[in-house]
Amino acid sequence: MDDWNDLKLVLAVVRSGSLTAAAKALGVAHSTAFRRLLALEERLGVRLFERLPAGVYAPTSAGERMAGAAERVETETAALGRDLLGADLRLSGRLRVTCSETLAFVLLTPIMAEFRREHPGITLDVVIDNRVLSLSRREADVALRVSRPREGDLHGRKLADIGWTLYATPDVLAACGPVDLDDLGRLPFVGWEEAVSGVNTADWLAAHVPERAFVYRTASVINQMVAARAGLGVALLPCYLGDAEPSLIRATPQPLPGLDRELWIVTHADLRRTARVRAFMDLVSARLAAARAQIAGVA
Template identity: 75%
Template sequence: MDDWNDLRLVLAIVRTGSLTSAARSLGVVHSTAFRWLAALEQRLGVRLFERLPAGAYAATSAGARIAEAAERVEHETQALDRDLLGADLRLSGRLRVTCSESVAYSLLTPAVGAFRAVHPGVVVDLLIDNRALSLSRREADVAIRAARPREPALHGRKVADAAWALYAAPALLAVHGPLDPADLGAHPFVGWDADGRGVNSADWLERHVPEAAVVYRTSSVVNQMVAACAGLGVALLPCVLGDAEPRLQRALPEPLSELDRELWIVTHADLRRTARVRAFMDLVGAYLARRRDLIAGSEPAATPPG
């Protein structure tokens, strides 16, 4: 096998478990990936995947062996890529930044505006994803995460404590009365759909709010906020969203200590000296730190209208 693209195809299928998802990750259509895999198997004279029901693909021993080799090649090329980028002293070029939807909505977009005003030569690609994208695999250059980094190869700093609280429209509380922590099921709630599995706020709601009380579900935290503003139900939101929204008020006065987190800005250690990475982390990190009281839920909330 002398074509890195063939290795990438096999690795993508192993990682995603389907040809459709692998094609999407590689930026090709399904039919192209299908012909590509068929030609590769014919050229090698060996079957690389078993086709299972519902479009699933399971690697044969040969496919698994190629995927292992592909991961080693990928690791080396990514390390080389980071080394070269780490020596880049230009304050120009493209910078990939990832964060959650709520951070992008409430904090990062104006911070990027402030950064671009100082460094107009840097183009920022914002990848909004609640998953922790891999900085080692160069899925992003900089990440803003509500968790202390555990990988030894990551470098960054804490910019704030991050708190969550329960919020509702004043009109909803006027109809249903004050929220009773001992009987949350007496109020309608906005919650997560199936995509919320493993999300801390979704797990908290599942433990404390009866399923029958959840009247509206969505995978978007921002849409949960909008639904609460419309009076659909009580929503569990980051304080940086809820406290800044004048159409909402806290349904309980204090943030939920169980959901306390830390907000960090991080990059891979190999990229920390890259000029545009360093400039972004310095400027945007300082911008976020200046808003630490809002992020931590200790800044006075917006006053609801009326």
């Protein structure tokens, strides 16, 4: 084993369960990944994966052992990278930031523009993703998250509480009459795709709104806002997003109880003293802390 790329390929296939998904994650063509995996198995004289129907790749015992070794190498190289970056005192280089689509759409992008004006030597790579990316594996350097970090190797600050409530156009609400939270079946609703679960707002809608009331579903909160703006129905939105859209009004005057989330900015503890990480976290923390009332929906 003299090529780290071979280990990365095996690890990517084990994690995704698919050669197609692994090739996409590694940024290579499917045919390239197929040839590399086949050549690796021939060179080692052992089968690493069982090819199952529907393109599923199940690791053999040899494949699992190689993936375990690859994870250990990945952990060590990520730790080395964090150690080297943590000693970097320059206000230059690349900074990889991850946040949700709504945070980027309303709150974060103007702050990033200000950051770039102050630090033109720093290039921002922004990953818009509602998943929790791994800071230990350097999938991002800084993350905006809507929950308190649980990992012991992370360093972060709570910035605000996020309030949510129901929004619609005045015409939709006028046609439906006063909103009663105990009788939401009278309203047309914009909701999440049925496959989405484990998201607190999706679970709230499933618990409080009957199935027959949903007229539009999507997995994008931004698209839910756009659908409500188009008059399709009522949408459950974060207050900083719904209040910023002039064509929408609140269907309920106050944020709904039990739906508030904590907004945190976090980085790996090894990176907290890196100049560009510290400068970014300080600016974002100051600007979003100043907007706490807006984010909580009590402004």
